[in-house]
Amino acid sequence: MSNNISMEEEDGFGAKKLFNQGFSYTYDDVIFLPHYIDFPTDAVSLSTKLSRNIPLSIPCVSSPMDTVTESHMAAAMAALGGIGIVHYNTTPSAQAAFIRSVKSRRVPLQSSPIIFSPDSRIVNEFDDPAVPCVLVTQSGKPNSKLLGYVARSDWSGEKQGAKLSDYMRPADESLVVPSNYDLYKLDSHLKQQERERDFAVLAEEGGVVDVVTKEDVEKVKGYPKLGKGTLSSDGSWMVGAAIGTRDSDKERLELLVKAGVDVVVLDSSQGNSIYQIEMIKYVKRTYPQLDVIGGNVVTMSQAQNLIAAGVDGLRVGMGSGSICTTQEVCAVGRGQATAVYKVASVASQSGVPVIADGGIQYSGQIVKALVLGASTVMMGGFLAGSTEAPGQYVNKDGTRVKKYRGMGSLEAMSKGSDQRYLGDKSKLKIAQGVVGAMPDKGSVLEFVPYTMQAVKQGFQDLGASSLHSAHELLRSQTLRLEVRTGAAISEGGVHSLHSFVKKSF
Ligand SMILES: NC(=O)C1=CN([C@@H]2O[C@H](COP(=O)(O)OP(=O)(O)OC[C@H]3O[C@@H](n4cnc5c(N)ncnc54)[C@H](O)[C@@H]3O)[C@@H](O)[C@H]2O)C=CC1
Ligand SMILES: O=c1[nH]c(=O)c2[nH+]cn([C@@H]3O[C@H](COP(=O)(O)O)[C@@H](O)[C@H]3O)c2[nH]1
Numbered sequence: 001m002s003n004n005i006s007m008e009e010e011d012g013f014g015a016k017k018l019f020n021q022g023f024s025y026t027y028d029d030v031i032f033l034p035h036y037i038d039f040p041t042d043a044v045s046l047s048t049k050l051s052r053n054i055p056l057s058i059p060c061v062s063s064p065m066d067t068v069t070e071s072h073m074a075a076a077m078a079a080l081g082g083i084g085i086v087h088y089n090t091t092p093s094a095q096a097a098f099i100r101s102v103k104s105r106r107v108p109l110q111s112s113p114i115i116f117s118p119d120s121r122i123v124n125e126f127d128d129p130a131v132p133c134v135l136v137t138q139s140g141k142p143n144s145k146l147l148g149y150v151a152r153s154d155w156s157g158e159k160q161g162a163k164l165s166d167y168m169r170p171a172d173e174s175l176v177v178p179s180n181y182d183l184y185k186l187d188s189h190l191k192q193q194e195r196e197r198d199f200a201v202l203a204e205e206g207g208v209v210d211v212v213t214k215e216d217v218e219k220v221k222g223y224p225k226l227g228k229g230t231l232s233s234d235g236s237w238m239v240g241a242a243i244g245t246r247d248s249d250k251e252r253l254e255l256l257v258k259a260g261v262d263v264v265v266l267d268s269s270q271g272n273s274i275y276q277i278e279m280i281k282y283v284k285r286t287y288p289q290l291d292v293i294g295g296n297v298v299t300m301s302q303a304q305n306l307i308a309a310g311v312d313g314l315r316v317g318m319g320s321g322s323i324c325t326t327q328e329v330c331a332v333g334r335g336q337a338t339a340v341y342k343v344a345s346v347a348s349q350s351g352v353p354v355i356a357d358g359g360i361q362y363s364g365q366i367v368k369a370l371v372l373g374a375s376t377v378m379m380g381g382f383l384a385g386s387t388e389a390p391g392q393y394v395n396k397d398g399t400r401v402k403k404y405r406g407m408g409s410l411e412a413m414s415k416g417s418d419q420r421y422l423g424d425k426s427k428l429k430i431a432q433g434v435v436g437a438m439p440d441k442g443s444v445l446e447f448v449p450y451t452m453q454a455v456k457q458g459f460q461d462l463g464a465s466s467l468h469s470a471h472e473l474l475r476s477q478t479l480r481l482e483v484r485t486g487a488a489i490s491e492g493g494v495h496s497l498h499s500f501v502k503k504s505f
């Protein structure tokens, strides 16, 4: 490539010049100029780090929100090679149970098995077509001896009220498989016992973990092939958890550590506080092996304080989330592209990975976040509405949707997070988030791999075959950017058509 372009005729700006002009830019404001391609898309590696000691094979993290990440989402994110951060808008023991649930399974599937004791009676709810069987354990709880099961085909209306023990089939050897069976082992097991049953019980020493059906396994096998996922040294899936900065969070953390949590995120909209700095030091002192991620921050000076306190990762974003109203309510925050670039420029000097948190609606914004210096993107809205997000689908004006809400919404606060907002009930409650709904997006196991393929195409256009090479292009000012005018943004989208269908894969 020739280098004899005069400075007056520069192609775009380097990031340093573009982000030092006093504007707060977000992803949609900026555009990268294409560079030079000398490798195929498949040569792009998106492997990265969440924090100093947590490697990931894809740069995707699910938000610690109660409509985004519980055990099902966290298991699926780990199966994909990313990671999930379990929310803490619940009791410490319930949050620890989510961590254990991720740790005890190797299939990114989750159902809510119905479990009764032998003396229980057959009732209406057994007729739910999604329920393959009712499990019978000694005490009727998951953590007691499995005695048998009543398959759905074994009950019918006239058996209403009959004792389960009268219809129960005993738990034979082939019913139960170890909970650490992966998808392929489980699949071959189900195939072997096909004529008797189309489901199996995943169990571990402590009791029943889940019931998995052949249909569910087939569905996952139809999605893009999974790699080995994000694994801890003991072979279990990695999972993170959010905590706060109150004294009570120290007890919560102890339970989470006992449950096997791999990384903690100190969850705050403004992380540069005495509370967080003390908590970072406490975590590093008490659990030196545990990575701690601080945030949220959007400036270099906030970041420097948390780095000095010992964080292993930084979460960046204030007010950029789809459900966030912080910038409107508090007049504080930063455009997300500027925030990511600025924080990453200091964090990279200390080897601290940056998580670009919030504001992701489509793949191009993920490319921008990563190329501007982030090591991962954290997503709430992009993953809400998926099969793996907590909650049930409902029908809203003819569309299947799931609830998605801000953790600072009145509704979420009154569920439990108001402890941290309002330890004192006499204080006035101000929302910094909204409650809404997201359309059904299907399984993250399907749409995340396609999204990553789109991200790889973006990297290829920029001539970056890895996050490392993208960051080198950024810092050497080889990467050229421009700010888009309103007209350029509208030109960059679909325009002029009478009507169209947007289908990405
Ligand atoms: N990324 C974003 O832009 C935003 C995110 N959120 C989300 O909402 C949730 C709540 O965020 P925040 O309100 O920032 O939570 P927070 O827990 O950091 O702060 C709540 C209030 O408690 C105070 N506080 C914290 N620790 C304390 C301690 N040890 N002693 C006394 N006071 C203490 C804080 O100063 C603040 O006034 C989080 O899930 C966060 O991710 C909320 C707003 C914006
Ligand atoms: O101002 C806010 N009020 C809230 O109630 C709230 N809840 C979550 N968050 C933050 O938004 C991120 C998710 O954003 P997206 O839906 O755009 O992915 C999350 O990862 C959080 O950083 C909030 N911000």
Ligand SMILES: [K+]
Binding pocket: 319, 320, 321, 322, 323, 324, 325
């Ligand atoms: K917002």
